[in-house]
Amino acid sequence: MNLSLPYAWSVWRRNATLYLRTWQWNLLPNFFEPVLYLTAIGIGLGAYVSRMDGQTYIEFLAPALVCVAAMNGASFEVTYNMFVRLNMRRTYDAMLTTPLSPDDVLAGEMLWALTRVCLYGGGFFAVAALFGLAPLPRSLAAVPLIPLTGLLFAAIGIVFTLHIVNIDLYSFYFTLFVTPLFLFSGVFFPLEERLPAGWLWLAEALPLLHPVRLARAIFTGRLGWIAVWDLAYMALVTPLLLGWALRKARRRLIA
Amino acid sequence: MSKYFGARAAVVDLDLKIPAGLCFAMLGPNGAGKTTGLRMIYGAARPSAGSVRVFGLDVARNPRAVRARLGVTLQENVLIEELSPVENLRVFGRYHRLPEKRLGARVEELIDWLDLRSHAEVPVAALSGGFQRRLAIALSLVNRPELLLLDEPTTGLDPAARQLLWARIRELRAAGTSIVLTTHYMEEAERLCDRVAILARGRCVCEGAPRELIAERLPREAVEVDCSAQDERRWFTAPGSPDRRIRTGERLIVYAERAAEVIERIRRSDGGELRPLVARPTNLEDVFLDATGTVLRESG
Numbered sequence: 015m016n017l018s019l020p021y022a023w024s025v026w027r028r029n030a031t032l033y034l035r036t037w038q039w040n041l042l043p044n045f046f047e048p049v050l051y052l053t054a055i056g057i058g059l060g061a062y063v064s065r066m067d068g069q070t071y072i073e074f075l076a077p078a079l080v081c082v083a084a085m086n087g088a089s090f091e092v093t094y095n096m097f098v099r100l101n102m103r104r105t106y107d108a109m110l111t112t113p114l115s116p117d118d119v120l121a122g123e124m125l126w127a128l129t130r131v132c133l134y135g136g137g138f139f140a141v142a143a144l145f146g147l148a149p150l151p152r153s154l155a156a157v158p159l160i161p162l163t164g165l166l167f168a169a170i171g172i173v174f175t176l177h178i179v180n181i182d183l184y185s186f187y188f189t190l191f192v193t194p195l196f197l198f199s200g201v202f203f204p205l206e207e208r209l210p211a212g213w214l215w216l217a218e219a220l221p222l223l224h225p226v227r228l229a230r231a232i233f234t235g236r237l238g239w240i241a242v243w244d245l246a247y248m249a250l251v252t253p254l255l256l257g258w259a260l261r262k263a264r265r266r267l268i269a
Numbered sequence: 270m271s272k273y274f275g276a277r278a279a280v281v282d283l284d285l286k287i288p289a290g291l292c293f294a295m296l297g298p299n300g301a302g303k304t305t306g307l308r309m310i311y312g313a314a315r316p317s318a319g320s321v322r323v324f325g326l327d328v329a330r331n332p333r334a335v336r337a338r339l340g341v342t343l344q345e346n347v348l349i350e351e352l353s354p355v356e357n358l359r360v361f362g363r364y365h366r367l368p369e370k371r372l373g374a375r376v377e378e379l380i381d382w383l384d385l386r387s388h389a390e391v392p393v394a395a396l397s398g399g400f401q402r403r404l405a406i407a408l409s410l411v412n413r414p415e416l417l418l419l420d421e422p423t424t425g426l427d428p429a430a431r432q433l434l435w436a437r438i439r440e441l442r443a444a445g446t447s448i449v450l451t452t453h454y455m456e457e458a459e460r461l462c463d464r465v466a467i468l469a470r471g472r473c474v475c476e477g478a479p480r481e482l483i484a485e486r487l488p489r490e491a492v493e494v495d496c497s498a499q500d501e502r503r504w505f506t507a508p509g510s511p512d513r514r515i516r517t518g519e520r521l522i523v524y525a526e527r528a529a530e531v532i533e534r535i536r537r538s539d540g541g542e543l544r545p546l547v548a549r550p551t552n553l554e555d556v557f558l559d560a561t562g563t564v565l566r567e568s569g
């Protein structure tokens with residue numbers, strides 16, 4: 015490990031400087047997306063849905079969409095944006111002419127992705143709270159899930175980005191990975207009620223399932239033993255992926 | 270050091286000692302291995318074999334310490350197009366962890382020194398190629414490097430922009446900065462550099478001071494003339510004919526201690542016809558042609 019946080023911080027500052035220049039164009043679309051889902055599906059579709067577990071549909075949806083916002087915030091930053099810095103603008107080549115190590119670059123990028131995750135996830139959480147969809151103070155315990163979910167999906171995205179050489183492959187990443195996760199991780203309907211029991215264990219592999227289940231349990235105040243498994247999944251898978259990303263980044267950046 | 274990408278050899282057994290305080294050129298055509306050589310010097314590429322020492326330190330073991338003391342201008346400008354030159358310099362200075370106050374002063378200094386003042390606050394995307402190149406060089410100077418690596422600093426620039434950069438590079442060298450630059454302009458290496466290594470297909474074919482390289486390898490003067498192979502044979506069959514000649518297509522270059530003698534021989538054989546020809550001092554380009562084996566040597 016050749017990591018120095020002050021150097022990683024300079025990478026973070028590079029991204030932040032650029033972001034502050036163009037934030038209007040970046041912040042709004044990502045932020046509106048979950049809000050749109052919340053209103054269209056929660057209020058629109060929700061009107062035709064009977065109460066679930068004593069909740070309105072929009073109450074059922076809100077905690078899951080907090081996690082979705084975190085996933086999306088991370089995914090966008092470490093896919094197209096990072097690909098451009100790595101392969102097209104050659105930002106990392108320039109960084110490696112300075113004392114920065116590949117480890118610093120990766121850590122700085124990770125910190126930056128987490129910053130955006132917290133902006134989107136936190137923003138969405140605030141909106142949900144404003145609409146009375148996040149029961150306070152109980153739901154505040156779900157806030158740490160925002161960076162944890164972000165870290166998990168940043169790690170997955172970075173591993174993908176470091177392996178591909180063609181930016182078009184992201185359409186596969188989003189249509190075959192991110193979107194299916196969004197649709198089939200218990201965000202819109204309780205998986206255990208719709209999936210045959212024989213398949214449920216397979217669903218446990220889905221990374222978005224765990225933060226969604228945790229967030230919902232925290233929001234409803236019905237935390238069970240399964241939460242331990244959900245936390246363990248994230249605590250195990252995230253470092254594994256981060257290690258993979260680190261090894262790959264060293265090989266990519268110092269050829 | 271050597272560097273292989275799979276089966277492709279980019280640099281083969283390159284063994285250079287670059288003295289401090291000089292301007293050193295790696296001269297060679299595209300694909301000769303110049304960029305790869307530079308990347309190994311500052312530790313962005315790991316040699317497949319061999320090692321590199323900079324400031325007496327092994328680059329592979331102490332990349333941070335070495336890079337803190339050098340600056341690199343990459344072949345392609347890497348600039349943040351949305352930001353101004355001042356902002357770009359500030360971002361880059363932070364990679365070196367310069368204290369904000371000292372960085373601010375250094376940025377102002379470099380803006381003036383590289384004539385960027387008129388566009389200092391304009392987004393880089395709006396700058397001309399010459400401005401962008403100067404900014405890229407300014408970035409590599411932000412930490413006051415002891416060693417400056419320049420990868421094709423003037424490729425694609427107009428003559429005026431090139432002259433300005435040459436002047437600045439000379440100033441840096443005069444102030445004690447060691448410089449290693451790559452170029453495929455023979456003139457740039459000859460006029461700017463104390464020593465030159467000529468690279469071809471990953472190998473160093475010769476190395477030394479430009480004047481000495483020329484003097485060691487070739488007669489002092491060259492005559493260039495367009496002619497057929499028949500003409501050539503007719504002119505240079507007599508005993509005592511100059512035997513150092515290179516042909517590229519129609520163009521023939523003849524080397525001799527005195528160009529006048531060659532011209533006289535051609536004129537005499539042509540029977541007074543005034544064929545256009547050029548006489549000039551031998552230069553590094555000739556050394557390159559000679560060293561890469563395209564020179565024609567006839568046994569006299």
Ligand SMILES: Nc1ncnc2c1ncn2[C@@H]1O[C@H](COP(=O)(O)OP(=O)(O)O)[C@@H](O)[C@H]1O
Pocket residue numbers: 269274277278279280297298299300301302303304305306
């Ligand atoms: N990352 C790389 N992967 C594969 N081949 C490379 C890579 N970098 C350079 N090469 C090859 O190595 C040779 C030397 O390249 P380079 O050092 O860029 O030459 P120059 O800078 O003199 O033009 C070329 O044949 C080039 O195609």
Ligand SMILES: [Mg+2]
Pocket residue numbers: 303304305344420
């Ligand atoms: Mg090159």
